[in-house]
Amino acid sequence: xxxxxxxxxxxxxxxxxxxxxxxxxxxxxxxxxxxxxxxxxxxxxxxxxxxxxxxxxxxxxxxxxxxxxxxxxxxxxxxxxxxxxxxxxxxxxxxxxxxxxxxxxxxxxxxxxxxxxxxxxxxxxxxxxxxxxxxxxxxxxxxxxxxxxxxxxxxxxxxxxxxxxxxxxxxxxxxxxxxxxxxxxxxxxxxxxxxxxxxxxxxxxxxxxxxxxxxxxxxxxxxxxxxxxxxxxxxxxxxxxxxxxxxxxxxxxxxxxxxxxxxxxxxxxxxxxxxxxxxxxxxxxxxxxxxxxxxxxxxxxxxxxxxxxxxxxxxxxxxxxxxxxxxxxxxxxxxxxxxxxxxxxxxxxxxxxxxxxxxxxxxxxxxxxxxxxxxxxxxxxxxxxxxxxxxxxxxxxxxxxxxxxxxxxxxxxxxxxxxxxxxxxxxxxxxxxxxxxxxxxxxxxxxxxxxxxxxxxxxxxxxxxxxxxxxxxxxxxxxxxxxxx
Ligand code: NAD
Ligand code: 6OD
Numbered sequence: 001x002x003x004x005x006x007x008x009x010x011x012x013x014x015x016x017x018x019x020x021x022x023x024x025x026x027x028x029x030x031x032x033x034x035x036x037x038x039x040x041x042x043x044x045x046x047x048x049x050x051x052x053x054x055x056x057x058x059x060x061x062x063x064x065x066x067x068x069x070x071x072x073x074x075x076x077x078x079x080x081x082x083x084x085x086x087x088x089x090x091x092x093x094x095x096x097x098x099x100x101x102x103x104x105x106x107x108x109x110x111x112x113x114x115x116x117x118x119x120x121x122x123x124x125x126x127x128x129x130x131x132x133x134x135x136x137x138x139x140x141x142x143x144x145x146x147x148x149x150x151x152x153x154x155x156x157x158x159x160x161x162x163x164x165x166x167x168x169x170x171x172x173x174x175x176x177x178x179x180x181x182x183x184x185x186x187x188x189x190x191x192x193x194x195x196x197x198x199x200x201x202x203x204x205x206x207x208x209x210x211x212x213x214x215x216x217x218x219x220x221x222x223x224x225x226x227x228x229x230x231x232x233x234x235x236x237x238x239x240x241x242x243x244x245x246x247x248x249x250x251x252x253x254x255x256x257x258x259x260x261x262x263x264x265x266x267x268x269x270x271x272x273x274x275x276x277x278x279x280x281x282x283x284x285x286x287x288x289x290x291x292x293x294x295x296x297x298x299x300x301x302x303x304x305x306x307x308x309x310x311x312x313x314x315x316x317x318x319x320x321x322x323x324x325x326x327x328x329x330x331x332x333x334x335x336x337x338x339x340x341x342x343x344x345x346x347x348x349x350x351x352x353x354x355x356x357x358x359x360x361x362x363x364x365x366x367x368x369x370x371x372x373x374x375x376x377x378x379x380x381x382x383x384x385x386x387x388x389x390x391x392x393x394x395x396x397x398x399x400x401x402x403x404x405x406x407x408x409x410x411x412x413x414x415x416x417x418x419x420x421x422x423x424x425x426x427x428x429x430x431x432x433x434x435x436x437x438x439x440x441x442x443x444x445x446x447x448x449x450x451x452x453x454x455x456x457x458x459x460x461x462x463x464x465x466x467x468x469x470x471x472x473x474x475x476x477x478x479x480x481x482x483x484x485x
Contacts, residue, residue, distance in 0.1 A: 028367025037206035049173035052201030071196035086184035143171035145225030156182035166471035256417030284393035338392035416458035
């Protein structure tokens with residue numbers, strides 16, 4: 001019998017008027033029937049969050065909140081395998097990836113933001129006055145209030161906890177809406193949050209879609225004080241419109257069309273290993289994934305051959321399969337989108353070096369959302385395939401001659417999330433990385449994270465930065481107090 005996933009309000013399961021099916025992308029089987037939140041359910045969730053604030057959650061001491069965050073992290077560790085199973089069922093990712101990346105990072109997110117908020121000081125200035133006297137200015141940090149957290153399906157628990165942890169650390173109450181494709185771990189987290197001793201109503205979950213459903217009901221809600229969103233740039237734009245009438249603060253982590261630049265002085269094996277990871281990790285469904293690879297001409301053929309070998313060495317299969325590196329795309333709908341880029345690439349003159357189709361993995365997996373890792377040459381920056389985010393295991397390889405040309409090509413995009421530079425010349429690495437018009441630039445690595453560093457994007461890739469004290473800034477409203485001494 002498949003699971004029944006309810007909305008979770010003040011720690012209690014709340015049914016919706018209708019349910020929708022969550023399908024396993026590995027084989028098309030049913031994972032869960034999910035209760036969709038209607039307006040009444042969203043209203044109840046927001047009211048529960050408001051009531052938790054009114055009952056004193058936001059005036060708990062920092063030490064108390066830090067203690068609770070650490071207990072949540074311990075609770076995730078204690079139920080580690082439950083989280084792994086839930087995330088694997090929703091996404092079809094390899095089990096080892098979910099263990100090493102998604103669930104491990106969820107616990108780490110709570111610990112890291114506990115440390116950050118514990119170390120937070122006050123912004124203060126001693127002001128000299130014209131009469132020789134002084135005034136003390138200091139800013140008191142207050143929580144935003146009720147925060148809506150809306151997240152996508154690609155790293156469901158990681159991205160959810162990346163926002164829930166700092167929001168709670170700062171004394172907010174939250175209503176979260178996980179993606180309709182990945183409802184399970186957000187629901188499970190409500191049990192851990194309650195077991196940790198967090199008061200009822202501080203963490204609430206509503207399920208459903210975006211437009212005409214829970215997402216839109218939440219962002220348009222008058223009693224929400226801020227919205228933090230990770231997802232597609234187009235959705236960010238719709239949310240901006242929804243919050244405009246009430247001028248709510250937003251933090252947006254959006255899409256990317258991320259470049260890698262490979263210089264001819266790079267360590268070839270390390271670079272190929274890095275590119276394999278940055279193009280194909282999580283079947284290319286990481287916002288930071290490389291989709292454009294600019295390669296210095298003298299090395300072009302060697303890197304292209306190496307990447308084809310690495311793409312073909314990936315092992316697609318069931319999440320618990322021995323040696324499996326790569327899962328399916330999240331859904332049939334997303335696969336149809338990626339396939340449409342396969343067709344577009346051909347019409348734009350691409351040469352397919354490998355992939356470009358749907359793999360035959362046998363009858364058992366025939367109803368899954370499988371796709372072949374794909375590498376193209378023959379495209380240029382004017383092609384749509386090189387300009388639009390695909391969010392699948394694909395890369396377009398494009399040659400360049402000079403450093404200046406590589407920088408121009410990499411920056412020629414409406415997005416600005418991440419970039420990677422591969423070179424043995426560290427002076428050049430610093431120089432080129434610093435000129436990338438992105439939120440995060442890596443040199444000789446990719447997706448190496450320090451959770452205190454600023455994370456976010458420019459252009460279509462987002463608004464604001466999260467991470468460490470940057471997150472605390474979003475989740476608090478400072479009140480400046482000025483005292484004449
Ligand atoms: P999406 O924008 O379709 O959906 C994200 C979430 O928003 C889901 O919960 C969805 O139900 C909800 N939503 C959709 N329309 C809405 C609306 N009108 N109002 C309110 N909520 C709405 O994105 P996705 O397909 O789930 O995720 C993939 C995208 O996310 C890619 O573009 C990827 O680059 C991006 N992403 C960005 C980051 C980052 O940190 N910058 C991280 C992960 C994913
Ligand atoms: O590592 C993170 O903190 C983070 N927000 C990663 C986002 C990955 C995008 O898919």
